[in-house]
Amino acid sequence: MAKIRVGMIRCDLHAIYYASLIQEHDPYLLREQEYGKGGYFYFYTYYNAPARIAFPMVSGFEITKLWDENRKAAENMSKIYLGKPKLCNSFEEVSDDVDLVFIPDCNGDGSDHLKLATPGIKKGVPTFIDKPFAYEVKDARELVKLAKKHKVPIMSLSILRELPHITRFRHRFAEIGQPEFGIIRAGNMEKMSGHIHAISLAQHLFGAGVESVECMGQTPLACVLLDYGTKANRPQKGVILCCASGGMYHCSFYASVYSSLGVIHSPQFSDFEFPWGCIKILKMVKKMVITHKPQVSYEEMIECIAIVTAARKAQKLRRKVYLKEVSVIQTLN
Structure with missing residues:
Protein backbone atom coordinates (compact mmCIF):
# COMPACT_ATOMS: atom_id res chain seq x y z
CA MET A 1 0.00 0.00 0.00
CA LEU A 160 -3.18 9.40 28.18
CA ARG A 161 -6.23 7.59 26.81
CA GLU A 162 -3.96 5.10 25.02
CA LEU A 163 -0.67 5.16 26.96
CA PRO A 164 0.36 1.49 27.44
CA HIS A 165 1.85 2.25 30.86
CA ILE A 166 -1.63 3.20 32.09
CA THR A 167 -3.08 0.00 30.64
CA ARG A 168 -0.48 -2.01 32.57
CA PHE A 169 -1.34 -0.13 35.76
CA ARG A 170 -5.02 -0.92 35.20
CA HIS A 171 -4.13 -4.62 35.06
CA ARG A 172 -3.00 -4.27 38.69
CA PHE A 173 -6.60 -3.75 39.80
CA ALA A 174 -6.69 -7.52 40.32
CA GLU A 175 -4.45 -6.98 43.37
CA ILE A 176 -7.18 -5.12 45.25
CA GLY A 177 -10.42 -6.23 43.61
CA GLN A 178 -13.11 -3.90 42.28
CA PRO A 179 -12.03 -0.24 42.67
CA GLU A 180 -14.33 1.81 44.88
CA PHE A 181 -12.60 5.18 44.63
CA GLY A 182 -9.88 6.82 42.57
CA ILE A 183 -7.71 9.92 42.58
CA ILE A 184 -5.99 11.44 39.56
CA ARG A 185 -3.23 13.92 40.37
CA ALA A 186 -2.76 16.32 37.47
CA GLY A 187 -0.50 18.96 39.02
CA ASN A 188 -1.34 22.57 38.18
CA MET A 189 -3.63 22.21 35.19
CA GLU A 190 -5.69 25.39 34.87
CA LYS A 191 -6.51 25.08 31.16
CA MET A 192 -8.69 22.83 29.02
CA SER A 193 -5.56 21.33 27.43
CA GLY A 194 -4.65 19.81 30.80
CA HIS A 195 -8.13 19.07 32.11
CA ILE A 196 -8.82 16.78 29.15
CA HIS A 197 -5.70 14.73 29.93
CA ALA A 198 -6.91 14.11 33.50
CA ILE A 199 -10.37 13.12 32.25
CA SER A 200 -8.87 10.82 29.62
CA LEU A 201 -6.65 9.15 32.21
CA ALA A 202 -9.72 8.48 34.35
CA GLN A 203 -11.58 7.14 31.31
CA HIS A 204 -8.64 4.86 30.49
CA LEU A 205 -8.58 3.42 34.00
CA PHE A 206 -12.26 3.24 34.90
CA GLY A 207 -14.16 3.42 31.61
CA ALA A 208 -16.88 5.72 30.33
CA GLY A 209 -20.31 6.25 31.84
CA VAL A 210 -19.94 9.29 34.11
CA GLU A 211 -23.41 10.48 35.18
CA SER A 212 -22.65 13.68 37.06
CA VAL A 213 -19.85 15.93 38.26
CA GLU A 214 -19.16 18.30 41.12
CA CYS A 215 -16.43 20.93 41.02
CA MET A 216 -14.74 23.36 43.40
CA GLY A 217 -11.56 25.38 43.80
CA GLN A 218 -9.93 28.75 43.22
CA THR A 219 -8.83 27.94 39.66
CA PRO A 220 -10.84 26.47 36.75
CA LEU A 221 -11.72 22.82 37.44
CA ALA A 222 -9.29 22.69 40.36
CA CYS A 223 -11.02 19.69 41.94
CA VAL A 224 -13.60 17.61 40.06
CA LEU A 225 -15.58 14.63 41.36
CA LEU A 226 -16.76 12.17 38.70
CA ASP A 227 -19.82 10.17 39.74
CA TYR A 228 -20.73 7.01 37.81
CA GLY A 229 -24.01 6.51 39.64
CA THR A 230 -24.84 2.86 40.29
CA LYS A 231 -23.19 1.46 37.16
CA ALA A 232 -21.58 -1.94 37.60
CA ASN A 233 -17.80 -2.20 37.45
CA ARG A 234 -17.31 1.51 38.13
CA PRO A 235 -15.96 3.13 41.32
CA GLN A 236 -19.07 3.52 43.49
CA LYS A 237 -17.52 6.40 45.44
CA GLY A 238 -16.36 8.17 42.32
CA VAL A 239 -13.08 9.54 41.04
CA ILE A 240 -11.51 12.86 42.00
CA LEU A 241 -9.43 14.83 39.50
CA CYS A 242 -6.93 17.06 41.29
CA CYS A 243 -5.97 19.74 38.76
CA ALA A 244 -4.50 22.24 41.25
CA SER A 245 -2.20 20.01 43.27
CA GLY A 246 1.30 21.44 42.83
CA GLY A 247 4.20 21.14 40.44
CA MET A 248 4.70 18.39 37.89
CA TYR A 249 7.95 16.66 36.91
CA HIS A 250 7.93 16.84 33.11
CA CYS A 251 4.11 16.94 32.98
CA SER A 252 3.76 13.86 35.20
CA PHE A 253 0.34 12.47 36.05
CA TYR A 254 -0.33 9.98 38.85
CA ALA A 255 -3.23 7.77 39.88
CA SER A 256 -4.23 6.10 43.14
CA VAL A 257 -6.95 3.46 43.26
CA TYR A 258 -8.69 2.28 46.44
CA SER A 259 -10.90 -0.66 47.33
CA SER A 260 -12.07 -2.31 50.54
CA LEU A 261 -9.01 -4.57 50.26
CA GLY A 262 -6.30 -1.98 49.77
CA VAL A 263 -4.73 0.63 47.51
CA ILE A 264 -2.37 0.78 44.56
CA HIS A 265 -0.41 3.84 43.43
CA SER A 266 0.80 4.38 39.88
CA PRO A 267 4.27 5.36 38.76
CA GLN A 268 4.61 8.69 36.96
CA PHE A 269 3.14 9.06 33.49
CA SER A 270 5.32 11.80 32.00
CA ASP A 271 6.80 13.29 28.85
CA PHE A 272 9.36 10.48 28.84
CA GLU A 273 6.56 7.90 28.54
CA VAL A 296 -12.87 4.82 19.24
CA SER A 297 -16.55 5.36 19.95
CA TYR A 298 -18.00 8.78 19.28
CA GLU A 299 -19.89 8.56 22.58
CA GLU A 300 -16.63 8.32 24.55
CA MET A 301 -15.10 11.20 22.59
CA ILE A 302 -18.10 13.39 23.36
CA GLU A 303 -18.32 12.28 27.00
CA CYS A 304 -14.88 13.77 27.69
CA ILE A 305 -16.10 17.16 26.49
CA ALA A 306 -19.41 16.79 28.32
CA ILE A 307 -17.53 16.23 31.58
CA VAL A 308 -15.60 19.47 31.14
CA THR A 309 -18.71 21.39 30.13
CA ALA A 310 -20.64 20.05 33.12
CA ALA A 311 -17.71 20.74 35.47
CA ARG A 312 -17.55 24.38 34.39
CA LYS A 313 -21.26 24.69 35.06
CA ALA A 314 -20.95 22.91 38.42
CA GLN A 315 -18.14 25.20 39.55
CA LYS A 316 -20.12 28.28 38.54
CA LEU A 317 -23.42 27.17 40.09
CA ARG A 318 -21.84 25.42 43.11
CA ARG A 319 -23.94 22.29 42.69
CA LYS A 320 -23.84 18.84 41.15
CA VAL A 321 -24.44 18.88 37.39
CA TYR A 322 -25.60 15.83 35.45
CA LEU A 323 -24.14 15.20 32.02
CA LYS A 324 -27.65 14.95 30.62
CA GLU A 325 -28.02 18.64 31.50
CA VAL A 326 -25.46 19.49 28.85
CA SER A 327 -27.29 17.25 26.37
CA VAL A 328 -24.70 14.65 25.49
CA ILE A 329 -26.09 11.16 25.84
CA GLN A 330 -27.30 10.04 22.44
CA THR A 331 -26.43 7.11 20.23
CA LEU A 332 -24.17 8.58 17.58
CA ASN A 333 -22.28 5.61 16.11
Missing part, protein backbone atom coordinates in the same frame (compact mmCIF):
# COMPACT_ATOMS: atom_id res chain seq x y z
CA ALA A 2 1.22 3.53 -0.77
CA LYS A 3 2.08 5.73 2.17
CA ILE A 4 -0.74 7.67 3.79
CA ARG A 5 -0.31 11.30 2.78
CA VAL A 6 -0.73 13.50 5.85
CA GLY A 7 -1.66 17.15 6.02
CA MET A 8 -0.99 18.76 9.41
CA ILE A 9 -2.85 21.81 10.62
CA ARG A 10 -0.76 23.46 13.37
CA CYS A 11 2.95 23.08 13.99
CA ASP A 12 3.26 22.96 17.78
CA LEU A 13 4.98 20.57 20.18
CA HIS A 14 2.34 17.86 19.67
CA ALA A 15 2.92 18.12 15.92
CA ILE A 16 6.61 17.47 16.64
CA TYR A 17 5.71 14.54 18.90
CA TYR A 18 3.68 12.75 16.25
CA ALA A 19 5.71 13.77 13.19
CA SER A 20 8.99 12.59 14.69
CA LEU A 21 7.60 9.06 14.92
CA ILE A 22 6.49 8.83 11.28
CA GLN A 23 8.84 11.04 9.26
CA GLU A 24 12.55 11.07 8.56
CA HIS A 25 14.07 14.12 10.22
CA ASP A 26 17.25 15.89 11.26
CA PRO A 27 17.74 15.12 14.98
CA TYR A 28 20.27 17.91 15.40
CA LEU A 29 17.85 20.49 14.04
CA LEU A 30 15.10 18.96 16.17
CA ARG A 31 17.36 19.53 19.16
CA GLU A 32 17.32 23.30 18.63
CA GLN A 33 14.66 24.88 20.85
CA GLU A 34 13.47 27.23 18.10
CA TYR A 35 12.72 24.25 15.89
CA GLY A 36 11.88 21.24 18.05
CA LYS A 37 10.34 23.09 21.01
CA GLY A 38 12.07 20.70 23.41
CA GLY A 39 10.62 17.54 21.89
CA TYR A 40 14.06 16.19 21.01
CA PHE A 41 14.93 15.58 24.66
CA TYR A 42 12.11 13.07 25.15
CA PHE A 43 12.78 11.13 21.95
CA TYR A 44 16.57 11.04 22.02
CA THR A 45 17.60 9.76 25.43
CA TYR A 46 20.68 7.74 24.46
CA TYR A 47 23.00 10.50 25.59
CA ASN A 48 26.09 8.78 24.20
CA ALA A 49 24.32 8.44 20.82
CA PRO A 50 22.57 11.79 20.24
CA ALA A 51 21.27 10.81 16.78
CA ARG A 52 19.69 7.52 17.92
CA ILE A 53 15.96 7.78 18.57
CA ALA A 54 14.72 5.83 21.59
CA PHE A 55 11.38 4.76 20.08
CA PRO A 56 10.32 2.64 17.11
CA MET A 57 9.08 4.56 14.09
CA VAL A 58 5.55 3.97 12.81
CA SER A 59 5.70 3.18 9.10
CA GLY A 60 3.19 3.96 6.38
CA PHE A 61 2.86 7.74 6.70
CA GLU A 62 4.31 10.70 4.85
CA ILE A 63 3.71 14.30 5.91
CA THR A 64 3.15 16.21 2.68
CA LYS A 65 1.53 19.46 3.84
CA LEU A 66 1.84 21.84 6.77
CA TRP A 67 0.04 24.96 7.92
CA ASP A 68 0.28 27.16 10.97
CA GLU A 69 -1.05 30.65 11.56
CA ASN A 70 2.55 31.47 12.47
CA ARG A 71 4.27 30.97 9.12
CA LYS A 72 7.69 30.76 10.77
CA ALA A 73 6.60 27.77 12.86
CA ALA A 74 5.55 25.93 9.68
CA GLU A 75 8.81 26.84 7.94
CA ASN A 76 10.85 25.56 10.88
CA MET A 77 8.90 22.32 11.05
CA SER A 78 9.35 21.68 7.34
CA LYS A 79 13.11 22.12 7.77
CA ILE A 80 13.19 19.52 10.56
CA TYR A 81 11.61 17.01 8.18
CA LEU A 82 14.17 17.68 5.46
CA GLY A 83 12.04 20.22 3.61
CA LYS A 84 9.68 17.58 2.24
CA PRO A 85 6.35 18.88 3.64
CA LYS A 86 4.89 21.64 1.49
CA LEU A 87 3.78 24.84 3.23
CA CYS A 88 0.17 25.87 2.67
CA ASN A 89 -1.15 29.42 2.67
CA SER A 90 -4.41 28.47 4.39
CA PHE A 91 -5.65 25.61 6.52
CA GLU A 92 -8.28 24.86 3.88
CA GLU A 93 -5.49 23.88 1.44
CA VAL A 94 -4.11 21.23 3.78
CA SER A 95 -6.93 18.79 3.00
CA ASP A 96 -6.33 18.84 -0.77
CA ASP A 97 -4.66 15.71 -2.19
CA VAL A 98 -4.03 14.04 1.18
CA ASP A 99 -5.32 10.83 2.75
CA LEU A 100 -5.44 12.14 6.31
CA VAL A 101 -5.89 15.50 7.99
CA PHE A 102 -4.07 15.64 11.32
CA ILE A 103 -4.82 18.50 13.72
CA PRO A 104 -2.25 18.52 16.57
CA ASP A 105 -2.95 20.63 19.65
CA CYS A 106 -0.59 20.90 22.60
CA ASN A 107 -1.88 23.89 24.56
CA GLY A 108 -5.12 24.93 22.85
CA ASP A 109 -8.62 24.64 24.25
CA GLY A 110 -10.21 23.05 21.17
CA SER A 111 -12.40 26.05 20.39
CA ASP A 112 -11.06 26.21 16.82
CA HIS A 113 -11.26 22.49 16.05
CA LEU A 114 -14.65 22.58 14.35
CA LYS A 115 -13.45 25.34 12.04
CA LEU A 116 -10.12 23.65 11.27
CA ALA A 117 -11.60 20.18 10.70
CA THR A 118 -14.63 21.14 8.61
CA PRO A 119 -12.97 21.60 5.16
CA GLY A 120 -11.31 18.18 5.23
CA ILE A 121 -14.39 16.40 6.52
CA LYS A 122 -16.52 17.96 3.79
CA LYS A 123 -13.97 16.69 1.23
CA GLY A 124 -14.27 13.17 2.67
CA VAL A 125 -10.77 13.07 4.19
CA PRO A 126 -10.37 10.98 7.39
CA THR A 127 -9.41 13.34 10.20
CA PHE A 128 -7.59 13.00 13.51
CA ILE A 129 -8.33 15.80 15.96
CA ASP A 130 -5.93 16.02 18.88
CA LYS A 131 -7.26 16.59 22.35
CA PRO A 132 -9.53 18.19 23.28
CA PHE A 133 -12.07 17.09 20.69
CA ALA A 134 -13.79 20.45 21.11
CA TYR A 135 -14.29 23.14 23.75
CA GLU A 136 -18.06 22.75 24.03
CA VAL A 137 -20.35 19.76 23.66
CA LYS A 138 -22.27 21.44 20.86
CA ASP A 139 -19.10 21.63 18.74
CA ALA A 140 -18.24 18.00 19.50
CA ARG A 141 -21.71 16.92 18.45
CA GLU A 142 -21.49 19.05 15.30
CA LEU A 143 -18.19 17.39 14.35
CA VAL A 144 -19.75 13.94 14.66
CA LYS A 145 -22.84 15.05 12.76
CA LEU A 146 -20.64 16.43 9.97
CA ALA A 147 -18.58 13.24 9.81
CA LYS A 148 -21.67 11.06 9.58
CA LYS A 149 -23.21 13.29 6.92
CA HIS A 150 -20.13 13.02 4.71
CA LYS A 151 -19.48 9.36 5.61
CA VAL A 152 -15.93 10.03 6.77
CA PRO A 153 -14.27 8.68 9.94
CA ILE A 154 -12.90 11.07 12.53
CA MET A 155 -11.14 10.39 15.80
CA SER A 156 -9.94 12.32 18.83
CA LEU A 157 -7.77 11.02 21.65
CA SER A 158 -5.53 12.24 24.44
CA ILE A 159 -2.17 10.49 24.68
CA PHE A 274 4.14 9.86 26.33
CA PRO A 275 5.75 8.92 22.98
CA TRP A 276 4.51 5.35 23.54
CA GLY A 277 0.98 6.73 23.65
CA CYS A 278 1.65 8.56 20.38
CA ILE A 279 2.79 5.30 18.80
CA LYS A 280 -0.42 3.54 19.87
CA ILE A 281 -2.57 6.39 18.54
CA LEU A 282 -0.71 6.51 15.22
CA LYS A 283 -1.38 2.80 14.72
CA MET A 284 -5.06 3.41 15.43
CA VAL A 285 -5.10 6.34 13.00
CA LYS A 286 -3.54 4.17 10.31
CA LYS A 287 -6.23 1.54 10.84
CA MET A 288 -8.90 4.24 10.66
CA VAL A 289 -7.63 5.40 7.27
CA ILE A 290 -7.32 1.86 5.89
CA THR A 291 -10.69 0.59 7.17
CA HIS A 292 -12.49 3.92 6.89
CA LYS A 293 -13.83 3.36 10.40
CA PRO A 294 -13.13 5.31 13.62
CA GLN A 295 -11.21 3.28 16.19
